Amino acid sequence: MKNCRDPTKNTLLFDVRSLGKSAAFILFLPLFACAEAHSEQSPYDIWSGRYVYDSDGGRTVGGSAITATYTLSIRPANQPSNCELSVDGFQTNQHIICSLEGTKDHIRIAFKSFGDGRLVNAFSISEFQSGEPLFDLEWAKGRLLTRWIGLLGESRPKERRAGSYFVRMN
Known part of the structure; x- marks a missing residue:
């Protein structure tokens, strides 16, 4: 996995293409869960x-x-x-x-x-x-x-x- 720091922000960036399919799925699963929860808000x-x-x-x-x-x-x-x-x-x-x-x-x-x-x-x-x-x-x-x-x-x-x-x- 290729990692680098964005010099303009204090965040760690990496190349998603270097992840395996299962690792990418696990990484983005919480994002889908948050989107689902937001869409069901009262x-x-x-x-x-x-x-x-x-x-x-x-x-x-x-x-x-x-x-x-x-x-x-x-x-x-x-x-x-x-x-x-x-x-x-x-x-x-x-x-x-x-x-x-x-x-x-x-x-x-x-x-x-x-x-x-x-x-x-x-x-x-x-x-x-x-x-x-x-x-x-x-x-x-x-x-x-x-x-x-x-x-x-x-x-x-x-x-x-x-x-x-x-x-x-x-």
Whole structure:
């Protein structure tokens, strides 16, 4: 086996052609195992992080700003409360436990319950059904796109279009 050091890096290089077939197979087997394990990762693990969208809804007649911050927190699948959505701002303070399904490029966020575990909000109104899709997130051409489904409702049709809303913070 021919060995040499790459002078630009602190790594040992060798000519794979000098290995026997069985030695080359054993050498590269861990790489295939890692690729296999990565492809079977849960969407929770792949999308794990914090995503934030700051909404600007204009101003009230009295001049108050109508803003809200949507914070989506996704944690690895083995952690409790691994999908949570908070909406804080003008006349709103919601905490939603959500679920997600999807792939490495696309996920659908669905309503599970409100933060207190109930299916009705603080005013005892049922805004969503358990399992109802709220929005989709998708990586397309290097951009994170949001497709609103059930979260914003018909009262804000401008934001129902797909577009870049959420930003990944970590």
